[in-house]
């Protein structure tokens with residue numbers, strides 16, 4: 695046992711200067727581009743892939759994660775476990791999969807059941823999460839029940855939140871609307887599809903999640 699008792703020097707440094715390892719959840723409504731973003735983060739920093747992407751909502755119905763993804767920003771870095779979560783919805787209607795996307799009745803019913811279980815799984819995962827990248831579709835109205843409920847939940851848990859205003863490659867995108875709707879959190883406009891401005895997202899993640907964790911630990 696040294697001067698610091700059972701605590702190692704590195705753990706004391708971590709306590710004083712903030713943890714350099716965090717579990718970050720990618721959350722948001724269905725179809726906003728969470729998995730596309732998770733895939734881009736992994737491709738940029740590890741060369742891996744997280745999961746499948748689809749224009750049909752609720753493609754992700756089980757949480758998936760990748761451990762020890764190190765993101766660097768100049769002299770700083772943050773090593774994260776990244777969790778891609780199922781889209782959170784207030785209503786899952788199997789008929790939408792049939793009528794809008796042409797899935798069979800059986801497949802639609804199974805997808806709807808799994809999607810509902812996925813919503814519950816997403817909420818459960820919040821227990822172990824240190825920070826959230828909340829993905830929103832910048833072409834859509836931000837004041838939805840889902841967005842407001844998720845944000846309220848995250849704020850009640852005092853979790854650091856960073857909003858990724860996704861799909862800014864689309865003509866009708868309006869990240870400014872998202873910024874004015876949620877001024878209490880950093881909003882970074884990105885295209886997970888093309889990679890536009892993801893460098894800015896990465897540097898904001900390193901700064902925001904390190905800083906907030908430091909505050910939380912005091």
Ligand SMILES: Nc1nc2c(ncn2[C@@H]2O[C@H](COP(=O)(O)OP(=O)(O)OP(=O)(O)O)[C@@H](O)[C@H]2O)c(=O)[nH]1
Pocket residue numbers: 722723724725726727728729730731746747748749750751752753754755779780781782860861862863864884885886887888
């Ligand atoms: N134009 C555009 N399309 C995007 C972007 N990101 C994702 N998409 C498309 O949006 C659709 C949904 O993408 P996903 O990554 O599966 O979305 P998700 O949020 O993981 O969806 P769920 O798993 O169903 O909750 C796909 O058709 C993607 O190609 C983007 O930045 N720009």
Ligand SMILES: [Mg+2]
Pocket residue numbers: 728729730746747753754779780781
């Ligand atoms: Mg997904």
